[in-house]
Amino acid sequence: MKDAVVPSVFIVGGGCLAASGYGPAQLERVWTDSSSSLFGKLRLLHDFDPAQYLTMKGLRSLSQTSRMCCVAAAAALGPAPSPDTHHRYGVVVGTQWGSLESLVDFNRRAFTEGPHLVNPSQFPNVIGNVHGSYLGILFGFGGPNITLCGRAGGLEAIGQGADLVSLGRADLVLAGGVETIGPTLLRGVAKEEHDGVQWPPGEGAAFVLLSPQPHPYRPAQAQVLSWSQSTVHQEQNAEAARVTIIQDVMKRSGIDPGIIRTVWYAGEPPESVVQRRGGLSPGVIMQTLHTVTGNCRAADGALAVALAAFRMAQNKSPVLITVFPSYGSQVAMLLGPA
Amino acid sequence: MKGVRARTPVVTGLGIVSPIGSDCTAYWHALMTGTSGVGLVRSFDTSRYSTHIGCEIPRGDYSDRLIVGRLPGRAALLATMAGQQALAQADLPQDVLSSVGTCIGTTMGEACWLESWPEQQVIAGDDALPAEELLRSGPDQVGLDTARLLGLGGPVTSYAAACAAGNYAIGRAADLIRLGRADWLIAGGTDAFSRVAYTGFARLGALAKEACRPFSADRDGLVLGEGAAMLVLESLESAQARAATIYAVVSGFGLSCDAFHIVSPHPEGAGVLRSMQAALKDADLSPDDIDYICAHGTGTVAGDAAEVAAVRQLYGGHRAVPMSSVKALTGHALGASSAMEAVACILALNHQIIPPTWNFGATDSACAWDVVPNKPRPAPLRMILNNANAFGGHNATVIFGHPQIMAEHT
Numbered sequence: 001m002k003d004a005v006v007p008s009v010f011i012v013g014g015g016c017l018a019a020s021g022y023g024p025a026q027l028e029r030v031w032t033d034s035s036s037s038l039f040g041k042l043r044l045l046h047d048f049d050p051a052q053y054l055t056m057k058g059l060r061s062l063s064q065t066s067r068m069c070c071v072a073a074a075a076a077l078g079p080a081p082s083p084d085t086h087h088r089y090g091v092v093v094g095t096q097w098g099s100l101e102s103l104v105d106f107n108r109r110a111f112t113e114g115p116h117l118v119n120p121s122q123f124p125n126v127i128g129n130v131h132g133s134y135l136g137i138l139f140g141f142g143g144p145n146i147t148l149c150g151r152a153g154g155l156e157a158i159g160q161g162a163d164l165v166s167l168g169r170a171d172l173v174l175a176g177g178v179e180t181i182g183p184t185l186l187r188g189v190a191k192e193e194h195d196g197v198q199w200p201p202g203e204g205a206a207f208v209l210l211s212p213q214p215h216p217y218r219p220a221q222a223q224v225l226s227w228s229q230s231t232v233h234q235e236q237n238a239e240a241a242r243v244t245i246i247q248d249v250m251k252r253s254g255i256d257p258g259i260i261r262t263v264w265y266a267g268e269p270p271e272s273v274v275q276r277r278g279g280l281s282p283g284v285i286m287q288t289l290h291t292v293t294g295n296c297r298a299a300d301g302a303l304a305v306a307l308a309a310f311r312m313a314q315n316k317s318p319v320l321i322t323v324f325p326s327y328g329s330q331v332a333m334l335l336g337p338a
Numbered sequence: 339m340k341g342v343r344a345r346t347p348v349v350t351g352l353g354i355v356s357p358i359g360s361d362c363t364a365y366w367h368a369l370m371t372g373t374s375g376v377g378l379v380r381s382f383d384t385s386r387y388s389t390h391i392g393c394e395i396p397r398g399d400y401s402d403r404l405i406v407g408r409l410p411g412r413a414a415l416l417a418t419m420a421g422q423q424a425l426a427q428a429d430l431p432q433d434v435l436s437s438v439g440t441c442i443g444t445t446m447g448e449a450c451w452l453e454s455w456p457e458q459q460v461i462a463g464d465d466a467l468p469a470e471e472l473l474r475s476g477p478d479q480v481g482l483d484t485a486r487l488l489g490l491g492g493p494v495t496s497y498a499a500a501c502a503a504g505n506y507a508i509g510r511a512a513d514l515i516r517l518g519r520a521d522w523l524i525a526g527g528t529d530a531f532s533r534v535a536y537t538g539f540a541r542l543g544a545l546a547k548e549a550c551r552p553f554s555a556d557r558d559g560l561v562l563g564e565g566a567a568m569l570v571l572e573s574l575e576s577a578q579a580r581a582a583t584i585y586a587v588v589s590g591f592g593l594s595c596d597a598f599h600i601v602s603p604h605p606e607g608a609g610v611l612r613s614m615q616a617a618l619k620d621a622d623l624s625p626d627d628i629d630y631i632c633a634h635g636t637g638t639v640a641g642d643a644a645e646v647a648a649v650r651q652l653y654g655g656h657r658a659v660p661m662s663s664v665k666a667l668t669g670h671a672l673g674a675s676s677a678m679e680a681v682a683c684i685l686a687l688n689h690q691i692i693p694p695t696w697n698f699g700a701t702d703s704a705c706a707w708d709v710v711p712n713k714p715r716p717a718p719l720r721m722i723l724n725n726a727n728a729f730g731g732h733n734a735t736v737i738f739g740h741p742q743i744m745a746e747h748t
Contacts, residue, residue, distance in 0.1 A: 087612055091595070097476055099498075104472065107452055107534055111460045115537045116386050123538035124600045124729070127445065128477055128498025133730025136595040142609065144593035145732050146506065147498045149447075150478035156495065160510075167513060169593065169616070188469035228519075231440075231494040233486045328482055329494055 009162040010338055012172075012218035013209035014306035015075025017068055018299070019043040019202060020292040022053060023075055024310035027303070031292045043202030043294030044181065058138055063125040064203075065098045065180045066134045072205035073135050073174055076306075078218070090143035090170035092161040093132040094153025094177040096298040101182030102126050131178060143170045151267065152229070152323035152331040153177050154206065155301025159227035159333060161210045172215075176207030177302035202294020206302035208309060220338030222309040225318065226252035227333040234327045239274055242324055245332045246270065246278030249320070253334050260284055260320050260334075264308055266300030267325040280320075301331060308335050347512035347588040348577050348744070351430075351570030353423025354681045355416050357393040357563055358667050361423060365678075366685045369693040370714050374667045376549060376561050382453075382533045389545040393563030393669025394531050411448030411474065412530035414483035416566035416674070421488045421524050428570035428582065434522055439492035440485040441511040441525040442568075443503025445672035445729075446532045447477040453533045480528060492520060501634070501670065502726035503527045504567065504677025505734035509591035511571045512736075521576055526568035527677035535672065536562050542601060544638055550670070552635035552663035552695050553642050553709045555702040560636040563669025567677035569684075574744060586684045587739035589721065590621025596731025603641050603727060607648025610634075613733035614652055614723060621721075621737045625652050628659055628737070629719045630692050632679045633709075634727045635663025636670050643704040645727060650707070660717065662710040666697040676726035680736060683722040687740045691716050 014024055020043060021027040050059050050067040054074050059067055102125035110118045124130045129147040136145045144164055148156055154177015161175030180203045181189070189201055214220040228248040230241040250257040257279035263270065263286050275284060289303055296303060301323040308319045316337040323331050352362060357375025359365035367373070378384075379392040395416070410418065430438065451471040459466045481496030499506040504527025511525035529535075539545050539562060546559035577584050594616060596609030603610070618625060634645055642663075649661060664682050671678055682693055691714050698711035720740045727733050 087594070090593075095498075096478060097473075100472055100475055103449060103452060103475070103534060104467075106538070107455075108460050110534070110537050111457050114386055115540065116388065118537060118541055120538065120541035120543075123541060126534060126538060127500050127729050128447065129500050129728065129730050129732055130600065133595070133600055133732065136597040136731065137600065140597055142595050142597040142612065145595035145730075146593070149476050149496045149498050150481075150494075153478070163513060163517060166517070169620075183464050184467060184469045184472055187464050187467070188472045191470040229493045229495075231482070231485065231492065233482065233491075328478060 007166050007212060009165045009224040010211050010214055010220040011208045011222045011309040012211045012215045012220050013076045013078055014221065014309050015072045016206035016303050016306040017072045018204035018293040018296060018303060019045050024307050027307055028311065031289060043200060045203045056138060061121055062134055063102050065178055066131045068180060068205040069093065069131045069135055069178050070138060072176065073139060073207045076174060076207040076209050086140055087142040088171040089141040090145065090164050090173040091132045091135045091141050092146045092157040092173060092175040094148050094157030094298045095179060096149060096151050096153055097185055098131055098178055099126055099128045101185055104184045135174060141174060150329045151297050151325040152301055152329045153298035155321060155323045155331040155333055156229060156329060158208060158302060158305055159331065162224040162227065165210050165212050173210040174207050175210055177298040178205040179203060179297040179299040199290040199295040202296040204293050204296035204299035204303055206299055206306040208305055214338065222312040222335045223338055225334040225336045229329055229331045231329050232327050239271060241330055242270055242274045243277040245330055246274065249332045249334050250279060255318060261317050262287060263320045263322060264304040266290065266304060266323045270322055270324065312337055345516050345518065346574040347515040347571045348574050348584045349569050349586040349588065349684060350572055350577050350582045350584055351424040351428025352585060352681050352684055353420040354567040354678055355395060355419045356565040356668055356678055357395050362681060362685060365681065368667060369664055369682060372696045375669060381531055387540050389540060389547055391561055392531060393561050395564055410483040410487060412450045413444055413448050413480045413528045416530060417442060417480065417484040417528035417568060418487040420526060420566040420568040421484060424524060424568045424570045425488065430522060435489055436491035438490040439514065439520045439523040440481055440490055440494045441507040441523055442481040442484055443497040443499050443507040443527040443673045444477045444480050445500045445503060445529050446535055448475045448479055449532045449534050450530055451475050490524065499732055500728035500730060501672050502676055502728035502732050502734040503673030504675065504680065505724065505726040505736050508569060508677065508680055508736050509734060512588040512591055515571060515573050522572045524568050524570055526566065527674040528566035529564055529672040529674045531564040546637055549697050550637040550666045551697040551699060552637045552666055553705040554698045555700040557637045557639060557642060559638055561669040563671040565671040565674045565678055567674060567681045569680060584741040584744065586687055586741060587743060588736060589739040590617040590623065590737035592616025592620055592735040594733045598731050600730055603644040605644060607644040609731055609733045610645055610648035610725065610727055611651050613735045617723065617735035617737050623721060626657065628721050628723045629717065630686065630722045631659055631661035632683045632722060632724045633661050633663045634725045635665055637665060641727065645725065646705045646707050658708040660692050660708050660710050662693060662695040664693055666695060676724060680724055683724050683738045687719050687722060687738060690719055
């Protein structure tokens with residue numbers, strides 16, 4: 001199956017935040033210098049204060065998830081986001097559990113204080129799309145505003161953002177992922193080995209700016225060449241779905257998979273049989289950010305895109321990014337030089 | 339032909355589970371006769387709330403239809419029931435089910451898990467909570483469980499788009515077909531009756547005391563509801579090749595964000611207007627091509643006024659296209675609502691009757707428009723615009739065309 005519409009989609013900005021660093025440059029430094037002594041520790045943003053990164057009014061009542069979105073988005077936008085509302089600028093946010101800790105807290109307050117006394121200003125934080133809403137309000141983006149959910153949500157969000165640009169639904173799209181993990185979720189993760197991956201839980205947010213052309217004052221870092229997704233249900237063999245995704249991504253891009261030198265993966269690494277049947281070279285280098293960010297779930301794919309786009313300024317070869325959780329949506333994306 | 343293009347997405351199956359009917363026939367009959375689903379809330383104690391009404395699907399009404407498997411949450415269960423109807427109607431070949439994609443929208447996900455935690459356990463703190471249940475509460479689990487229960491193996495996308503979630507899912511499914519990324523999808527919205535949502539809307543002063551009265555001068559809020567509605571979408575070429583019955587064309591899709599306030603709509607409906615304009619542009623239609631607007635029309639003072647203000651601007655005062663809200667009967671099923679209204683739109687196209695705004699009393703100058711009060715209206719319907727306006731200022735509009743426009747096209 002070939003894309004009906006395949007115009008270019010450029011990445012013209014990127015910002016990220018994780019316990020191991022702020023911004024792609026710092027993340028790259030930490031990743032390059034990572035040592036085994038960091039291994040196995042939680043990668044949570046304790047005492048996170050957005051004022052450390054961002055001078056912006058209206059952040060006080062936001063949840064940690066929304067605040068992290070704002071910090072990463074502001075970094076992607078650069079130093080001078082316009083206060084005017086841009087009706088053709090869109091937002092796509094991917095998250096798996098972004099509002100669940102707020103939901104737990106709201107539920108508890110309703111029990112302890114009584115449903116007639118619970119603070120109504122906390123209710124918006126319960127709703128899943130609130131993080132995208134705040135990005136729209138605070139940055140004046142009045143175009144499409146989408147929140148999608150899942151372990152691969154960040155990478156899928158960037159893919160859907162690219163589709164918005166391809167279809168002409170938006171002129172600029174802020175797309176990425178966010179994940180925070182509060183005490184209840186952390187306890188839940190500890191009780192249920194959910195992902196089949198031994199990386200410690202982490203928190204993070206990353207956004208990239210997608211545009212149909214290099215912007216006059218936002219040089220292009222990379223191009224989204226293609227992306228694809230599939231789904232693996234629990235207790236289903238994932239290999240076939242993953243092979244199909246990689247083959248589909250390469251087919252859509254028109255690029256020979258044999259020239260891919262680097263794969264950034266999150267979740268499970270593509271198995272050797274998947275690499276082989278997907279046409280990847282035996283010498284392909286498999287890299288992951290999990291070593292420095294922990295398992296940031298929906299943010300993982302977006303963190304990888306932000307870093308890969310940043311590095312592509314020096315390293316001009318295409319990079320394949322995969323987010324393959326043990327079950328659920330599986331997403332792969334191919335980035336190329338601008 | 340306007341509203342038709344290559345790989346035009348068409349609807350070949352629809353299903354619904356709602357407080358006023360758990361299939362399309364019962365739902366349409368209720369819309370035509372004014373049968374309301376509003377009643378006293380039964381699923382939890384409302385004695386400490388200032389309002390006590392809701393639109394619930396009777397518990398137990400569905401359990402005999404459960405598919406054997408790992409227990410899903412109620413939102414996925416409702417979506418599965420609606421999906422079964424839609425798939426049966428579409429009569430897709432068995433060998434394509436493994437590639438049918440799922441796009442689903444929800445507001446609360448599976449909040450049922452958390453809401454089932456006993457009060458003592460919640461107050462006692464994290465140590466006492468079955469926290470692992472929370473991992474199955476997200477919207478993504480709704481999509482995954484629904485697809486699994488329906489036996490669908492294609493890509494699953496789950497949207498958290500509050501009260502516009504159904505339209506987001508349907509619009510995205512249409513885009514996937516246009517882009518050549520999928521050949522068959524099931525798309526819609528679902529939400530189960532939620533105590534957390536009820537609490538939140540109650541504290542925001544958004545719940546009606548006695549009834550939902552969209553656009554009426556005496557409206558005082560929404561009535562929280564629940565339900566699910568799903569559509570089967572495929573390309574026109576695919577539907578024609580297998581001689582499938584086409585119920586509607588998905589002619590246009592538009593999205594916007596108010597970028598104004600987290601809970602209040604833009605008072606002039608600026609975001610709603612942009613969403614409608616984007617959908618019209620997508621469909622290559624003008625406002626005059628629209629024969630009926632299925633309004634979001636929740637019955638809140640600010641929301642209804644903003645939507646009418648947007649529609650007034652769209653038409654510039656030269657025409658009052660009929661617009662109605664079905665929420666007086668169904669309540670507001672949050673993420674399911676716009677998908678349920680999509681079913682109403684498609685049934686309206688096929689019956690050539692506009693479902694009215696029931697419970698309409700006196701005209702409010704802020705909502706002065708032809709809202710088709712209290713009586714179904716036969717009308718020639720070719721293009722229907724379905725609005726959805728969500729918490730956070732998210733707006734989504736889908737335009738459905740009568741299947742006849744394809745016959746004219748071919």
